[in-house]
Amino acid sequence: DTEVTQTPKHLVMGMTNKKSLKCEQHMGHRAMYWYKQKAKKPPELMFVYSYEKLSINESVPSRFSPECPNSSLLNLHLHALQPEDSALYLCASSQGEVPLRTDTQYFGPGTRLTVL
Amino acid sequence: TQLLEQSPQFLSIQEGENLTVYCNSSSVFSSLQWYRQEPGEGPVLLVTVVTGGEVKKLKRLTFQFGDARKDSSLHITAAQPGDTGLYLCAGDITQGGSEKLVFGKGMKLTVNP
Secondary structure: OOOEEEEOOEEEEOOOOEEEEEEEEOOOOOEEEEEEEOOOOOOEEEEEEEOOEEEEEOOOOOOEEEEEEEOOEEEEEEEOOOHHHOEEEEEEEEOOOOOOOOOOOEEOOOEEEEEO | OOOOEEEOOEEEEEOOOOEEEEEEOOOOOOOEEEEEEOOOOOOEEEEEEOOOOOEEEEOOEEEEEOOOOOEEEEEEOOOOHHHOEEEEEEEEEEEOOEEEEEEOOOEEEEEEO
16 A cells, blocks of 8 residues: 545635645555645755655745654645635655655645645 | 656657656665655655666566666556656655655656547
8 A cells, every 4th residue: 555645625815814734654664744736846845744744844934834743744834825825735755764754655635725 | 956867858659659757866876766646646656666787667667776776767668648747767865864765856758639
């Protein structure tokens, strides 16, 4: 099973809303990632969690707040977003062997976010 | 500065034709991955290449990792309309003491029936 699931598939929110994106994997992977992808662009890394600890934050604005409750789940909490934050948000996971090494990453289907 | 350069960026061909897409860099990668992505969906892993000079085949797709591990190519034989999509190469680098995956801009392929 190489499946990463993401919910919701689509999300429309206003600039004053608070919402959360969810990601789940049951492959026993210990590294999980959030990426942002704008139309016709490649994915851009936002956050990396390794063994449930935040290891990389690519200078992402604080209106995006990641959370890793356990090794299978990864959330992205959204608050006071801007219209330019509209994008496809992708979650990925990898084995994440120690020392941290980029293994093959498996991506979820993404959440299409629209900020009005 | 784009770490991974993909070429061509766009390609529209007829069913049955062959094509090759390239992924080049001046950096050395310990591994390189190829993904295919359809609109509104997440990238789907096609292959990971690790050893310099390695060749991997996946049905009509042939992947090659350069001897110096700085470049890779994807060759598709007898393309089908189902091959249409965005092909992304990605390589792992160490930046600021952390390792992460960086993507090329992708090659948008359209195969016309």
